[in-house]
Amino acid sequence: MGKLRLKWAFGFPKMAGPPHSQPAVVGRTVYFGGPDGRFRALDARTGAPKCATPRPAPACGAAPRSTP
Numbered sequence: 335m336g337k338l339r340l341k342w343a344f345g346f347p348k349m350a351g352p353p354h355s356q357p358a359v360v361g362r363t364v365y366f367g368g369p370d371g372r373f374r375a376l377d378a379r380t381g382a383p384k385c386a387t388p389r390p391a392p393a394c395g396a397a398p399r400s401t402p
Contacts, residue, residue, distance in 0.1 A: 342381030346370065 351369035358365045363384060364376045375384040 341379070344374075344376060344381060 346369055355367040359378055362378045364378045365373070367373050372386045372388060374386045376382065377384060
């Protein structure tokens with residue numbers, strides 16, 4: 335572990351705030367949601383953007399639907 339070094343970093347403007355999720359790494363892609371309401375995918379090796387889309391509403395903690 336003594337040979338680990340930073341290869342790239344991603345940041346948000348100070349007024350945007352911290353990220354809204356923990357990153358998830360699948361293969362060569364890092365996925366995370368940001369304070370700007372976008373969900374991003376970056377290349378894990380280079381940090382190059384793969385895509386950025388509006389973040390969907392969370393399913394966890396949603397209000398239950400009422401039944402008639």
